[in-house]
Amino acid sequence: MAALSLKRLTLQAIKSEKSCIRCFGKHIVQKTAPAQSTPIASAPRFSFLVHAKAFSTTEDTQNEGKSKKKNGTAFSNTGRKISQRIIHVFDEKGNDLGNMHRADVIKLMEKQELRLVQRNASAEPAEYQLMTGVQIHQERLRLRDMGKANPKTGPTLTKELTFSSNIGQNDLDTKTKHIQQWIKKQHQVRITIKKGKNVDESENKGEDIFHQILQTMPGIATFSSRPQAVHGGKALMCVLRPLSEKEEKAYKETQELQERDTLNKEHGNDKESNTLHQQF
Known part of the structure; x- marks a missing residue:
């Protein structure tokens, strides 16, 4: 009887152990099965491959373009x-x-x-x-x-500025400084002056403002496009540009000649005054 009871206990223990193992294994399968069934693991690999291929194609195209350009110009x-x-x-x-x-x-x-x-x-x-x-x-x-x-230069940039002919002197001075900075950076400047509503305003006030701005930059800028009426005569527009090297050289030579003439006249006047002084 004791042996039979011991045998039954052993069989029950074995069944319990198998049942636990089975339950644990089922639990593992339930935990891992959804992760295996989802496409998350394969999606990054597919995306990575496509991205790598596109990157390689772009790089090859750029290199090919550079090679063609080099071969075509060299x-x-x-x-x-x-x-x-x-x-x-x-x-x-x-x-x-x-x-x-x-x-x-x-x-x-x-x-x-x-x-x-x-x-x-x-x-x-x-x-x-x-x-x-x-x-x-x-x-x-x-x-x-x-x-x-003849070094290659980039394309000329054109800055635009619009204001009224009724502009105050302080505002005009500020805008003139901006124009000077753009000209020094080798930019063109398109200036548009709208006619003011003042009845007593002179017809040439817009042109006078253009020339006033240009006079602040002697030897630096000139008209690329002289003042002309736009918008049905309701505004005036001109374009200022930097002087070329040839124009700058000619301007400097002209200034030097004028300075020499001035000095010669002053020396001539001094000689005449000295001669008159000696006579008297």
Whole structure:
């Protein structure tokens, strides 16, 4: 009897243990199953792959654009990589050789030990010239010197300013200072002056204001567009621009001549007064 009771207790313990394990395992499955069924784990991977591909495509496109721009503007040896089948060729002395097949051009290059440089890609067919290495080097130096002599500048910005002809002197002085700052930064300034409602106002008051503003910047600015009526005659508009280097040089020379004339006149008057003083 004792052995039988012990056996029953053992069987019940085993069943209880299996039941607990089964319940625990079911609990784990219930906890983990929703996480596996949701697409959250795969979504970032898909998004990441798409993003990486797009980024790579953009970068390749930019690099390709830069490469094309560089190849299109740089003065360099084309070599055997001639994209066109028929091209217009000039020899190293500038003589016109006419249209030639690229295979014949390559043979001519190898035979005469010359290099091929693109002259005009927009022509039909494209124009190329055979040159020596020394000629290419000299042309690069010439282009570099031209670039230093004529540096590229960005597009000219145009500032706009509108006010009434009834403007007070203090406000006009403030606006004039703004115009001077813009001119010194090499900007153009479009000024529009609306006619005031004052009946006694002079017809030339707008033009007088323009000239008053311009007189505050001698040797710095001038009219790009002289005063003219706009908005059906209800306003006047002009455009001021900075002087070019040539205009600044001419202005300085004119000022120097005027100063010399003034000094000469003063010295001449002094000599005449001294002579008169000695006579008396």
